[in-house]
Each structure stands twice: as C-alpha cells, then as structure tokens.
C-alpha cells in the first residue's frame with residue numbers, strides 16, 4: 001500500500017497563527033500560551049498548558065506568554081518553551097498521527113529566532129518528517145499565482161515585510177522589513193486617545209479592537225463612537241478623527257519602503273513591479289489602504305496597488321500550496 005502523506009502550511013504570526021492541511025483543515029489560534037500560576041490554578045484548570053482563546057479566558061489563573069510578540073527577548077527560556085509548545089499544539093490540531101508522514105511549509109516572523117529553522121527542526125522531531133521555511137510574502141505570492149513579478153507588502157502585527165518577487169525564491173536583498181505595523185499603530189492610536197481624553201482608562205486590546213472595526217485612510221473624517229471609562233465614569237466619545245490620524249501615520253513609512261524596493265530592482269523590471277503591488281496581512285484590511293498607498297507613491301510613475309482576499313488565511317493557504325508542489329529535495333528532512 002502507498003504510504004499516506006499529509007501536507008501542512010503554517011503561518012506562525014506575532015498575533016495569531018494559522019495552519020492549513022491537505023486534508024482540508026484550517027485553524028487559526030491566537031499566538032498566546034498560558035501556564036497555570038500555581039498548584040491551585042493547576043488543580044482548577046486540570047492542564048499544564050493552555051493555548052489561544054482558552055489561555056485568554058483563564059488569564060487570571062495563568063502566566064501568559066506571547067512568544068512571537070515584538071520585543072520578546074529571544075534568549076528567554078520560558079518564552080522559548082512556550083513557542084515550542086505552541087507550534088506542537090498547532091500541528092496536533094490537524095491530526096498528524098493519522099498519516100504515515102507529514103511535510104510542512106512554515107512561515108515565521110523574521111525577528112523571532114524561537115521559530116527559526118534549527119529550532120523548528122528540534123521542536124518538530126517526531127511530529128513532522130520534513131520542513132521548508134519560507135517568508136510570508138513569498139507564500140502569499142505563491143498562493144495567489146503572482147510569483148512572476150510583484151511586490152508583496154505584508155502588513156502584519158509585529159512588522160511590515162516588503163518583498164520583490166520575481167519567479168524564484170526571494171533572497172534577503174529582495175526584502176525590507178520595517179517596524180511600523182499593526183502593534184505600532186495600536187500604540188500610536190492609544191497615545192492619541194489618551195491625549196485627547198485625559199483620564200481615559202484604555203488598554204491595548206480595546207484600542208486594537210476599535211482599530212479592527214473601523215480603520216480607514218483617505219477621504220473624509222468618519223464618526224466612530226466608542227465607550228470608554230474616564231476616571232471610572234462611562235462616556236461615549238467619537239474617535240473617528242484619531243483613527244484616521246493614526247492610520248495615516250503608516251502611509252509614508254510603507255510608501256518609502258516600497259519606493260526603496262522598486263529603486264533597488266533591475267531597471268528593466270521596475271515597470272512590472274510598479275504595476276503589481278500587492279497588500280496582504282491583517283493591516284491590509286485598513287479601508288482605503290490600496291488607493292491611499294497608490295497616491296502616496298504616484299511620483300514614481302504608473303502604479304497598480306491591490307489587496308489580497310482573506311488576508312488572514314492567505315499565508316497558510318499559500319504555504320500549503322507550496323508544500324504540495326515543491327519536490328521532496330527542497331525539504332529539510334527531520335530524522
């Protein structure tokens with residue numbers, strides 16, 4: 001009998017991670033790990049480690065780790081252990097034990113060494129037979145059939161990665177990474193809100209949710225009413241102008257990085273790249289972003305900027321497609 005192989009595509013994200021399998025599974029889990037704080041919590045929760053929504057729901061009884069988040073020291077043992085447990089858990093959700101072998105294509109943030117290739121090989125031994133590590137922009141481009149000539153701009157939580165894609169695996173020189181992305185935007189917006197509404201009690205999670213519901217750039221100021229507590233007293237306030245102001249801050253940062261990526265390309269190729277600039281990642285859901293970015297960089301010539309559909313699943317989908325189509329010798333075997 002032929003042995004059965006499962007392919008998986010994995011997007012390890014700063015904020016949330018997604019796995020897609022050739023058996024049709026697709027799961028997203030927030031990249032959070034919880035460990036019971038003490039024996040009482042352990043006894044109450046009846047497990048040693050919790051993931052994603054489960055960890056968040058029980059956050060008062062747990063120590064929480066976000067091992068991929070910006071600024072996490074990459075030599076921290078507890079976060080390394082959390083990263084390993086998380087990756088293993090993610091793979092368990094697609095029932096790898098039901099297959100003879102598992103081949104995986106994995107994307108992980110460039111600044112996180114917990115999930116670099118050597119750590120992944122060690123973590124996944126016994127669970128996965130072979131892996132290939134690729135960048136998020138490349139997986140996205142592959143998933144939408146645009147590896148021929150494009151610039152992919154992945155606006156994630158921790159970083160924005162901008163890559164030239166020209167028919168083959170991009171090298172380090174083909175990619176620029178900037179720190180201005182979703183998390184940065186949350187901090188900027190939080191600062192603006194705190195300044196305007198003195199005494200407002202807001203958390204980064206509240207601000208992120210408001211942003212995700214109402215983010216936009218370009219055009220007129222919109223009204224966005226939210227409830228917040230000012231010195232313990234509930235108030236409804238309009239933060240529409242501040243959301244626009246914060247989102248607009250991202251535009252020159254992204255625009256300049258795109259211009260740099262174009263300028264450094266082979267000159268004969270630059271028109272192709274200018275005409276196929278693809279926005280992806282959760283940040284590409286900012287309403288009006290493609291038009292606004294196009295306007296920002298219009299001084300370099302005719303440009304065409306567009307957004308991928310379903311950006312939150314696109315990386316894992318692309319990684320899964322790559323997994324199935326790459327020859328075995330492109331993989332690193334895990335013995």
Ligand SMILES: Nc1ncnc2c1ncn2[C@@H]1O[C@H](COP(=O)(O)OP(=O)(O)O)[C@@H](O)[C@H]1O
Nearest residue numbers: 013014015156157158182212215281282283285
């Ligand atoms: N509608 C939206 N508008 C603006 N930002 C959004 C929206 N939806 C999600 N995001 C942001 O996208 C980021 C997550 O995107 P993702 O591509 O999954 O990041 P990463 O790969 O770094 O984990 C978060 O900062 C999240 O707040």
Ligand SMILES: [Mg+2]
Nearest residue numbers: 013136156281
């Ligand atoms: Mg991502």
